[in-house]
Amino acid sequence: MKIKPSYPNYMDIKTYLNEKKQQVENGLEEFMFKAEGPLTEHIKALRYSLFAGGKRVRPILCIAAAETVDQHTDYNTIMPIAVALECIHTYSLIHDDLPAMDDDKLRRGKPTNHMVFGEAEAILAGDGLLTFAFELLTRHNTNQIDPTDRLRIIEIIAKAVGSLGMVGGQALDLASEGIDIDFEQLRLIHSCKTGALITASVQAGAIAGKATPEQFEAMTSYGQLIGLAFQIVDDLLNVEGTKEELGKAVGSDAERQKSTYPAFFGLEKTRTMARETVNLAVTALEDFNNQADSLRELALYIYNRTN
C-alpha cells in the first residue's frame, strides 16, 4: 500500500534518487583511500562494505536538506559531509554484523565483511571507517562552511552516533534480546540505534546550507520522524519482506525474540503508524516552499521502500 505524493510533484523520486546516489558514489570514490601500498588488504576491507551497494539514504538526506535551505549548495561543500555519514553508517553495519553481535552472514545480498576478511579485519575496517568520517568532516572546504558551523556539525554527528546515540542503541538492543521490554524502551532503542544518525544527517545538511534556527528546528523534527518511520518500516520488512528484496535474512527478529513494532501492535496497526509518522514528517516541513519537495518525497520513499 504505497502513499502517492499529493503535492506538486516537481520531480520523479526514482530519477532524483538515482542521480543523487551516483553523486554520492562519485564522492565515495573521490575521498576513500585507494587499495594500494602496504595497507592494501585493510583498505580492501573498507571499500568492500562501502561499495556493497547501499541505498545511500543518509548522504542523500544530508544533501537534500542542504539544498532545501540553500538551493545553490556547492557539491564540494556538502559531499565530504555526505560521504562521512555513509562511512559511519557502513561502520555500524560491519560491527553490528559481527559474530559477537548480530552474527549476520549476509548483507545487501553479499557475504558480510567478517565472512570475507575475517573478524579482526572487520573490526578494524569499522574502526577505520568511523575515524575516517571525522577526518573527512575536518579536512575539506574550510572556506565554504564557517569553522564554528563545521565544529557544530562534528559535534552533532559525534553525539548522534556515540554512547548515548547509535552505539548505545545497539548496546540496548543486544541487551534486550530474549527479554520483555516495554514500548518506551523499544522507542528508545529505535531512536538511538537508527533515528539519531538519520536526524543528524538532516541536521548536518541544514547547518551546511546555513539554516535559520527556525529552519533547523523544522528539519530536526522532520529528521526525527523519518528516523522513526525508517525503523518501523524496517521492522515490517523483517516480517513481510523477502530475502531477495532485502539481501539479508528475514524473520530474524522473531527468531531472536526481538521486540519490534509488529510484535507490539500487529502488522496492520504498525503499517498505520508508519504512514502517520511519515505524514507528520511532511507536515514538519510545511513552512518550506517546493524546494523541500525532495525531502517530502524522501519521506514517502522511506515508507514505500521494499528493502
Place this chain on the structure above:
Amino acid sequence: MKIKPSYPNYMDIKTYLNEKKQQVENGLEEFMFKAEGPLTEHIKALRYSLFAGGKRVRPILCIAAAETVDQHTDYNTIMPIAVALECIHTYSLIHDDLPAMDDDKLRRGKPTNHMVFGEAEAILAGDGLLTFAFELLTRHNTNQIDPTDRLRIIEIIAKAVGSLGMVGGQALDLASEGIDIDFEQLRLIHSCKTGALITASVQAGAIAGKATPEQFEAMTSYGQLIGLAFQIVDDLLNVEGTKEELGKAVGSDAERQKSTYPAFFGLEKTRTMARETVNLAVTALEDFNNQADSLRELALYIYNRTN
C-alpha cells in the same frame, strides 16, 4: 640502566607525573558519562577500561606540550583534548585485546574488557570511546582555542588514529604475525600503531598552546622520536619485564612470532637504539628554554619505565 637527566632538573619527574595524572583522572571523571539510566551497563564497560589505572602518558604529553609553548595554558582549554586522547588510547586497547585480535585476557593486571563485559559490549565500548573523543574535541571551550585550530587538532588526531595510522598499524601488525617481515615494515608498523597517536598528542598540545610553525616542527620531531622510543622499550619490556610489573603476559611477542626490535638486533643493541632515540628527542627541543624540561623528563621517563 637508567638515563640520568643531565640538564638543570627543575622538578622531580615522579612528582610531576603524579600531579598531572591526578589532573587527567579528574578530567576523565568530569567529562565521562556517569553509569546511570538505561545505558548503565554500556557506560560501566567504558568506565571500566578508562579507569583501569593507565599511566596517562598521552594526555600528559599533550598538557606538557601545551605548557611548553604557553606557560599560562588553561586547564579547561587543554583537558578535553587530553581526555579525548586517553579515550582513543583506551578504545584501541579494548579492541586490540579482543579474542579476534590479540586475544589478551589481562591488561594492567585486570581482566580485559571483553572478559568482564563480553565481546559484543567490548566492541561497543571501544566504539563509544572513540566517538566520545571526537565529541569532546568539539564541544568544549570554543572561546579558548580558535575554531580553525580546533578543526586542525581534530584532523591531526583523526589522521593519526585512522586507517593510515593506528588502525592501519594494528591491521599490519596482525597480518605480519608468524611471517618474516623486514625492518622497514617493522618501523612502519611501529610508527603507525604506537607512534602516530603519541606524536598527535604532542602536536595537539602544541596547537592548543598556539605554537609557532617552528615550534610545531620541533614538537613533531620530538613526538615522532619518543613514539619510536616508546615502542622499542615496549618490545624490550615484553622480553625483560615481569608479569607483575607489566600487568599483562610477558614473552607473548616471541610466542606469537612477532617481529620486534630485540628479534632483529638483540637486546643490547636494542637498548642502545632506545637510548639514542630518546637523546635525539631531547635534542629536537634544543631551541626551547627550561619550560620544555617536562617534555625532556618525559622522554627519559619513557626510556626508564618498567611498565
